Amino acid sequence: MNLQRIHLAYFSATGTTARYMQAISKGIDAAQTNTIKLSEIKDDTITIPANELIVFGIPVFSGRIPQFAQKAIQRIKGNNTPAIITCIYGNRDFDDALLELKNLAQANGFNVVSAAAFVAQHSIFPKVAKGRPHAADLAQAAQFGVRSIQNLHTNAPITIKGSYPYRAIKPVPLRPTTTKQCNNCGSCMKQCPVQAMHPDNPKKIDKKKCISCMHCISICPKQAKKLGGLLYWIASQKFNRNFAMSRENYIVYQAD
Template structure:
């Protein structure tokens, strides 16, 4: 059985979890589908980990585009939802439905915590040693299982209505115009010829442009950031623990 890891990780939290899985299973580094998809076909002998962030209790909308490049042909899938210490809600079920449509058999799932990309004070320091130990225990059980059979993911249909967090980064007046943010944006929301211009209807508030700007000139306006952080305080309170489905 060949194991492959595919991840969508705008600000690196998901990528960190995906890399932990790669290290533990001693397989190739995760394939990064954050800015675009790559055509790939699997077969029933393959095991594929899909690692993705939770946005508003759902999967990020670009996952639908990225999965168009991935052909399951009966391969087994393990779904790894990474979230910012609020909640996973319908994200695993939505990803499971998408994987079934792409020809996969979903044989396991995980919920892992990472810093919240809108305000990294929530989920700071995660995944920590206890999270990693729990993840490794799950991976050992998965690999030791005699037969990987379909596993139901948590969540409800119809999925929760996505109510995005209204945070839209902008480029400062000191922006050099280097274009990195436009190249790295998962939804092509930033005009490469004029990075001051962001198409809000395309922006998914993923914060990748902020984290990738080499000159720290891409930011969320202060009042907007304060409002978003205030809304998250209650919802992200209290330590959430990883969960596994096998």
């Protein structure tokens, strides 16, 4: 099937969601690809016409979709427009995140044709699923793209793992700190998806606003943002032990 235009709508704090999105897009091979960064959507509403396709990609945070991303998705409207939905998770579980994404997409006028929860290296505990996505994961994501566009306009039901009411939103109690390596370049402050850093002092993080997404740690050119402390050490030991076994990617299509 030849698609004129696809839209990749995603948030990726440490880059793994972005890698899966590129792989899916490679499988779809549309004439034009438009990127919609969810962290950059402000008050505008974006409408995607029925003859195009959108691919949503969201990292799982505490078994849910990050709240700011949820609000951004609500600003993207379809008109019975086909949608591929994906969640990327760190080998623990995706819990209710994919179901939540399906419900959000359908409520906004999208026809969800396929869904996947892909495994990636855990962005807080990087020894968990270390190095994923591997080449085999990305090949599977590309194949998922190929198969997803075979039947874009059927409107059949799609059943996705998860439960409603969704699990309660539990913020992760781990916030980055800033070391003296910081040279005040301001990149982290400008790119924080929830504006948690003080505009005049990127070393200052508002703990109530920070969603522990790890983006500032991932992009700091001086490696000046870090997680540490006893709580982090204890949680790392637990995660490394409990989620050492690699999980498989979860993929479903309409009427599977």
